[in-house]
Amino acid sequence: MVVRAPFFYLFNILAGCCEQGIKRKVLFPLTPEYVGYADTGLDDDIFVTNKPQIDILPNGQFKYRINFESLKITDDSGVICVSRPTNPTGNVINDAEIMQLDALAKQHAIPLLIDSAYGILFPGIIFNQATPIWNENIILSMSLPGCRCCGIIIANESIINAISNLNGIISLSPGSIGLALMLAILKRNDLLKLSQTVIKPFYQQRVTETVKIIRRYIPESRCLIHKPEGAIFLWLWFKDLPIDSQTLYTRLKKHGVLMVPGDYFFPGLNEHWPHSHQCMRMNYILPLEKIEQRIAILADEIEIAYQ
Ligand SMILES: Cc1ncc(COP(=O)(O)O)c(C=O)c1O
Numbered sequence: 331m332v333v334r335a336p337f338f339y340l341f342n343i344l345a346g347c348c349e350q351g352i353k354r355k356v357l358f359p360l361t362p363e364y365v366g367y368a369d370t371g372l373d374d375d376i377f378v379t380n381k382p383q384i385d386i387l388p389n390g391q392f393k394y395r396i397n398f399e400s401l402k403i404t405d406d407s408g409v410i411c412v413s414r415p416t417n418p419t420g421n422v423i424n425d426a427e428i429m430q431l432d433a434l435a436k437q438h439a440i441p442l443l444i445d446s447a448y449g450i451l452f453p454g455i456i457f458n459q460a461t462p463i464w465n466e467n468i469i470l471s472m473s474l475p476g477c478r479c480c481g482i483i484i485a486n487e488s489i490i491n492a493i494s495n496l497n498g499i500i501s502l503s504p505g506s507i508g509l510a511l512m513l514a515i516l517k518r519n520d521l522l523k524l525s526q527t528v529i530k531p532f533y534q535q536r537v538t539e540t541v542k543i544i545r546r547y548i549p550e551s552r553c554l555i556h557k558p559e560g561a562i563f564l565w566l567w568f569k570d571l572p573i574d575s576q577t578l579y580t581r582l583k584k585h586g587v588l589m590v591p592g593d594y595f596f597p598g599l600n601e602h603w604p605h606s607h608q609c610m611r612m613n614y615i616l617p618l619e620k621i622e623q624r625i626a627i628l629a630d631e632i633e634i635a636y637q
Pocket residue numbers: 364366413415416417445447448473474475476477478479480481
């Protein structure tokens with residue numbers, strides 16, 4: 331089914347105040363997660379999250395993994411939700427992790443929502459191997475990124491009926507621009523071809539070049555990069571930086587450099603975690619010369635912060 335505002339609908343169908351006065355929660359098994367989920371609940375405090383395991387990798391990279399030991403699915407969990415690839419980190423939850431989440435969701439009789447906005451099957455911005463998965467207990471959402479008006483939900487009949495009813499009340503009908511674009515692409519039989527031959531190679535090449543530029547200007551000891559496995563962002567971790575990410579954001583902005591402070595990407599995290607104030611999300615869509623100018627400014631600001 332095609333809807334607008336899919337997460338607002340899904341989270342409020344599956345979480346918040348429910349029958350018998352139970353307040354159900356959306357569980358993010360991995361944090362950081364997509365900032366767009368925050369504030370979508372009609373009730374307060376509908377999100378809970380699970381801090382990740384952080385693996386330090388070679389070449390100044392790191393990777394978040396789901397910490398299944400600390401992951402708690404409780405009686406009030408209403409849905410498990412992950413973005414794959416993840417905005418902001420470019421992480422791609424691997425097949426084994428997805429299978430484990432799928433099994434846990436079934437065991438607790440709650441759905442698993444996989445937000446595939448940048449992933450399988452289109453636009454397919456995943457640089458490593460990731461198998462598509464769907465079954466009656468999975469809600470798979472897709473998007474036309476950039477168009478921001480076409481959310482596609484693949485789910486069992488009862489979920490689709492609930493969303494249809496809500497959409498009928500709130501939007502009457504889906505927005506038609508995304509649908510018109512999609513129809514034209516489908517008629518040309520171009521959807522998967524464009525994803526594989528144009529979109530994914532573009533982002534993959536761009537991210538490889540951007541990482542090289544970062545490494546020319548900023549040493550590993552100053553900044554670790556989340557292993558870029560997909561999506562359209564890089565996630566930078568300034569572990570020992572004497573200033574927090576909000577301060578760095580403000581200083582960069584004065585030079586016209588916009589990076590998003592990582593603090594916003596921890597919906598559901600109700601505890602103080604220094605790591606959540608040490609990261610920034612950067613976009614690598616600009617031409618490489620512009621990226622280089624901005625990285626040079628970032629490098630200067632980091633050195634100033636250490637002085
Ligand atoms: C993980 C994720 N999910 C969903 C969306 C929403 O996409 P759209 O508004 O293009 O449908 C985005 C957009 O940035 C995203 O990053």
